[in-house]
Amino acid sequence: MDRLQVAIQKARKKRESRQQETLTLSEEQRFIPTDSSHEAWLTLPEIEFSQKSFPHSRLMSYGGGPEATPYDMLRTKMLQQILTNGWRRVALTSPHSGCGKSTTAANLAFSLGRQDDLFTIVIDFDMRRIGLAQILKQSGRHSMADVILGDVPFEEHALRHGKNVIFGLNHTSARNPAEILQSRKTIEFLEQIEEQYKPDIVLFDTPPLLASDDSHGFLRNVDCALLLAAAEETSIDHIDVAERQLAELTSVMGIVLTKCRYISGAFGNEDGYYY
Template sequence: PEEGVMDRLQQAIQKAREERENRQLPPQQPPEEFQVEPEESGADPWAAVPEIKIKPRLISRNRLVSYGGGQAAGSYDMLRTKMLQQILSNGWRRVALTSPYSGCGKSTAAANLAFSLGRQADLKTIVIDLDLRRRGLADILQQTGEHSMADVLQGSVAFRDHGRRHGSNVIFGLNYAQTRNPAEILQSRRAIEILEEIEAEFKPDIILFDTPPLMVSDDSHGFLKNVDCALLLAAAEETSIDHIDVAERQLAELTQVMGIVLNKCRYISGAFGNDQGYY
């Protein structure tokens, strides 16, 4: 009888031990056919970005002179080379394009620089339109969509889904609608974190930011401290020397001034080795 009692006691102990161990086990994984495979570590995020389509008639109508290269692109190719020399010598990556006021051709210059940099096959460039009060680059490139960079910077849309790729080494981040509170978005910690995440995922060599005019609002003033340098664009026969001087001093307080570009020049008589009049 004692042996029977001991056997039942041992069985009860063993059963209690098994139940305790079962409670500590991790939840059972779903069947293999329902498991989601993680993204392959070697996948290229650039290839996953939808490709942009530029209508041929826009090239001349919207002054996209750098799109096809050749002599017409000479001025922007020269600007590209001068810019790259400073970027490489100083270890810069983030470059802002700004102007004293609107109408200086800033967004057109950003588009042309993007196409010029795109012909440098060993460089990866991201162009982000941060002039959130208008469509800017989206109008120049005649692109439409549901979201804007404001949505990306607030974390509601992923950049890989919002961006549009030109060739294999240029990605545009465009605005398809105006934003009501651009200054607050651009100056937020969340926006900076999103930009750092974009850099970490895509690892660009250069990021061009088309930023708001300096003397119109405070939109860019809180953001420009986060770039490495900036180009100041002025319009020939439109932007006064006083406005250029004030804008340059404001810009120098926020970041490194890479240089001043006099845009919309009509008469240069080959002084810089070309007659296109865009630099």
């Protein structure tokens, strides 16, 4: 346990040092990629999508346009806070399951991917489920737990979308996700991929806060988190408890209300849609 605490403190100091360095950069400098630092991206296999299923999976942000506007607005607000505070690691979590974490993570990935000067890695750390892989209609044999434990190299497991988005998915569930996420191996894995791929943003789909302790040990390793709540499903009490727990672990970027229907021309769309 002492070695783990030392490793956590070391990772935290590195993250704080990185934040201070980022704050000294101008807005134009922060997200300029270099060819040498992103050559590794192009060696990864490209993800293949069946776009016919996207509307049923509520992946509205893939091609842009009016239906993607809510996610584009969330992306822009998120980027503003990231730039202001020098953040890189962003977690998505919720009080309970069914709040749209994985759907939001996928839509944010597509929205961020349409900004060519941003390099984003999206990792599914909700290891009890295969939520993000299921939404993206992907199949495979391994999970992020296998990668962290050293059974599978990340470059053999990861999938690339376009030139600037990488997905790390779960195709199987893990037996001991809480222990894995709180281990020193997870800290070392994050440091390794940040060193190798030099992402601007690392987006994590993390487990619900009130369902288990899976997220509690890991969230200290991120810079900030978005708390997602489902309209007409998540109670105010659940939001209050989850927000207090989240604030003890990392910076709370904000609360996002999902499954809320906009009608009569919201965001310029006369048909209305869910977010």
